[in-house]
Amino acid sequence: MFDNLSGKLQKVFKHLRGQGKLTEENIQEALREVRLALLEADVHYKVARDFVKGIAERAVGREVMQSLTPGQQVIKIVNDALTDLMGGSAEPLRLAGKPPLAVMLVGLQGSGKTTTAGKLALRLSRDKRRPCLVPVDVYRPAAIDQLKTLAGQLGLPVYPSKTDQRPEDIAREALAFASREGCDTLLVDTAGRLHVDDELMAELERLKKILSPAEILLVADAMTGQDAVQVASSFNERLGVSGVVLTKLDGDARGGAALSIRAVTGCPIKFVGVGEKLDALEVFHPDRMSSRILGMGDVLTIVEKA
Amino acid sequence: QKTRERLADRVDRLVLGKKHIDDELLEELEEILITSDLGVSATRFLLEQVSERVRRNELKDPARLQEELRSAVARLLQVPAPPWDPAAARPFVILVVGVNGVGKTTTIGKLAHRLKGDGFQPLLVAGDTFRAAAIEQLVLWGERIGAPVVRQKHGADPSAVAFDALEAATSRDVDVVILDTAGRMHTKVNLMEEIKKVHRVIQKKMPGAPHEILLVLDATTGQNALSQARLFKDTVGVTGLVLTKLDGTAKGGVIVPVCHELQLPVRFIGVGEKVEDLRPFDPGEFARAIV
Numbered sequence: 004m005f006d007n008l009s010g011k012l013q014k015v016f017k018h019l020r021g022q023g024k025l026t027e028e029n030i031q032e033a034l035r036e037v038r039l040a041l042l043e044a045d046v047h048y049k050v051a052r053d054f055v056k057g058i059a060e061r062a063v064g065r066e067v068m069q070s071l072t073p074g075q076q077v078i079k080i081v082n083d084a085l086t087d088l089m090g091g092s093a094e095p096l097r098l099a100g101k102p103p104l105a106v107m108l109v110g111l112q113g114s115g116k117t118t119t120a121g122k123l124a125l126r127l128s129r130d131k132r133r134p135c136l137v138p139v140d141v142y143r144p145a146a147i148d149q150l151k152t153l154a155g156q157l158g159l160p161v162y163p164s165k166t167d168q169r170p171e172d173i174a175r176e177a178l179a180f181a182s183r184e185g186c187d188t189l190l191v192d193t194a195g196r197l198h199v200d201d202e203l204m205a206e207l208e209r210l211k212k213i214l215s216p217a218e219i220l221l222v223a224d225a226m227t228g229q230d231a232v233q234v235a236s237s238f239n240e241r242l243g244v245s246g247v248v249l250t251k252l253d254g255d256a257r258g259g260a261a262l263s264i265r266a267v268t269g270c271p272i273k274f275v276g277v278g279e280k281l282d283a284l285e286v287f288h289p290d291r292m293s294s295r296i297l298g299m300g301d302v303l304t305i306v307e308k309a
Numbered sequence: 310q311k312t313r314e315r316l317a318d319r320v321d322r323l324v325l326g327k328k329h330i331d332d333e334l335l336e337e338l339e340e341i342l343i344t345s346d347l348g349v350s351a352t353r354f355l356l357e358q359v360s361e362r363v364r365r366n367e368l369k370d371p372a373r374l375q376e377e378l379r380s381a382v383a384r385l386l387q388v389p390a391p392p393w394d395p396a397a398a399r400p401f402v403i404l405v406v407g408v409n410g411v412g413k414t415t416t417i418g419k420l421a422h423r424l425k426g427d428g429f430q431p432l433l434v435a436g437d438t439f440r441a442a443a444i445e446q447l448v449l450w451g452e453r454i455g456a457p458v459v460r461q462k463h464g465a466d467p468s469a470v471a472f473d474a475l476e477a478a479t480s481r482d483v484d485v486v487i488l489d490t491a492g493r494m495h496t497k498v499n500l501m502e503e504i505k506k507v508h509r510v511i512q513k514k515m516p517g518a519p520h521e522i523l524l525v526l527d528a529t530t531g532q533n534a535l536s537q538a539r540l541f542k543d544t545v546g547v548t549g550l551v552l553t554k555l556d557g558t559a560k561g562g563v564i565v566p567v568c569h570e571l572q573l574p575v576r577f578i579g580v581g582e583k584v585e586d587l588r589p590f591d592p593g594e595f596a597r598a599i600v
């Protein structure tokens with residue numbers, strides 16, 4: 004699977020060595036390969052199509068740098084464009100304002116919200132903030148227990164939610180709880196829900212109203228396929244997502260969902276989850292992500308050296 | 310079910326509006342298959358089959374094309390396999406594996422409920438001793454459906470839990486033992502070694518067991534499901550699949566190349582979070598939901 008693209012592009016351009024500029028014609032076949040690589044990485048069909056169109060415009064007429072083969076040149080153009088599309092550089096959490104500030108974690112079932120709440124709490128406490136954890140998932144069996152356990156491991160306060168409480172009441176009381184405990188940030192772990200579940204999406208809107216969160220983070224699984232576009236745009240339309248956390252990047256998923264989500268929502272991806280442990284959270288690097296999506300981390304370092 | 314209708318709609322509308330099969334129609338079909346997560350090669354494989362017949366003028370009618378595609382998809386999903394038969398052994402031991410968060414524990418709850426309905430007495434085993442409150446989650450499922458749960462402490466060795474559970478199963482007179490396991494990335498060697506050991510312990514303690522090894526796949530997952538299925542099959546020898554979260558808008562089309570390439574049958578689908586939200590898999594119905 005990996006380094007497929009560079010091999011294929013080399014083949015496409017085999018006969019072009021020595022040509023000075025990329026022409027429309029010789030770019031087309033190369034871009035077909037790029038499109039397939041994106042689809043294999045789970046980039047959404049339409050996102051891939053639009054992206055490739057944009058690339059054609061960028062690439063035609065470009066000088067083929069002396070030290071590069073046309074294949075590598077195309078890869079570099081594609082990689083730079085992907086990196087740009089995903090935001091260029093890393094974006095931090097925006098937590099300016101009068102404490103306590105809420106950070107809401109939302110997303111589909113099993114995407115990694117509860118674990119990410121724990122990971123963010125650890126990161127924030129290392130940044131000299133004082134976070135507390137707030138479970139508002141009163142539906143999934145033992146969801147509250149799960150977050151309580153993580154809070155215990157971190158030695159941080161957790162609001163003692165009960166399953167017979169309404170999420171809205173928990174949210175209201177948790178704000179007072181945070182002030183009492185001297186906490187400046189509330190990490191609010193919501194229940195997993197489908198973006199088409201109108202009732203539960205409305206619940207999130209009510210929670211947003213109560214909490215006026217500084218950040219609403221969509222937690223999305225890096226293994227997500229074509230559905231990422233629908234999921235992300237629904238959550239974003241309904242709530243106004245401020246950032247994305249892409250989890251489970253420690254596997255071998257190419258992670259095309261990152262591009263799809265960014266392209267349709269414009270929301271920055273802020274962090275990536277790279278494991279189950281609480282320190283397995285990293286800042287998002289668009290450049291690394293784009294070479295991963297293309298399946299060619301190594302080739303790029305060669306390109307850069309050239 | 311909502312999703313079902315919406316999906317089929319897309320192709321229905323497409324073929325209704327057309328009198329002839331042309332390149333535009335084939336391209337739109339490509340889009341539909343790819344956006345259903347079938348992946349590039351399965352999509353090509355399916356479309357090449359039909360376009361060849363279109364070229365030879367054997368296939369002209371768009372509605373007929375839709376039917377042919379449906380049966381082609383269904384054929385790929387019909388994998389020859391022994392039937393699902395929990396009465397085949399007593400106790401019948403089911404090991405449930407998969408990557409993180411796909412729905413293993415929930416599927417076990419739903420499956421146990423289903424088995425009880427069919428007159429079997431299930432025993433659940435809390436083999437995820439790693440994730441926070443994973444044991445409690447399974448215990449709550451046990452209470453919900455009225456099934457006993459064998460558990461040890463958080464952090465205990467999962468193979469020791471499996472061993473104890475099989476012992477308990479023999480003395481407690483249960484029909485089916487379902488073992489939960491921690492979510493694990495198929496690429497993590499140490500965690501895959503751990504599940505291998507659980508498997509070995511079961512085999513040793515009870516020759517012939519586990520009788521089913523179910524790999525749970527999340528319908529939201531894209532092409533990575535192929536890699537998951539390959540590696541879990543190589544490591545513990547999967548016998549069947551469960552495709553969860555089909556109640557959303559994801560079509561779970563990656564199951565098509567998974568079934569085809571690895572020759573694994575889909576045993577059940579998950580269509581929600583409630584006890585009754587587990588259904589037997591029907592290849593024809595699934596194909597109709599895609600094209």
Ligand SMILES: Nc1nc2c(ncn2[C@@H]2O[C@H](COP(=O)(O)OP(=O)(O)OP(=O)(O)O)[C@@H](O)[C@H]2O)c(=O)[nH]1
Nearest residue numbers: 112113114115116117118195251276277278409410
């Ligand atoms: N390998 C890996 N596993 C992760 C990562 N993030 C979360 N997980 C695991 O994914 C599974 C689901 O995580 P949770 O945090 O429970 O997910 P959730 O979104 O809160 O789930 P629900 O509340 O049921 O919707 C757990 O097994 C986590 O340990 C990650 O970055 N890498």
Ligand SMILES: Nc1nc2c(ncn2[C@@H]2O[C@H](COP(=O)(O)OP(=O)(O)OP(=O)(O)O)[C@@H](O)[C@H]2O)c(=O)[nH]1
Nearest residue numbers: 112113409410411412413414415492554579580581
């Ligand atoms: N909508 C929907 N949600 C589901 C389905 N199956 C499971 N879930 C939800 O998905 C989330 C994860 O399910 P779990 O059963 O905890 O998944 P798991 O594979 O045991 O997770 P880990 O043990 O952490 O790896 C929970 O919120 C479940 O309620 C399904 O068929 N449909």
Ligand SMILES: [Mg+2]
Nearest residue numbers: 116117140146
């Ligand atoms: Mg959770």
Ligand SMILES: [Mg+2]
Nearest residue numbers: 413414437443
């Ligand atoms: Mg579990």
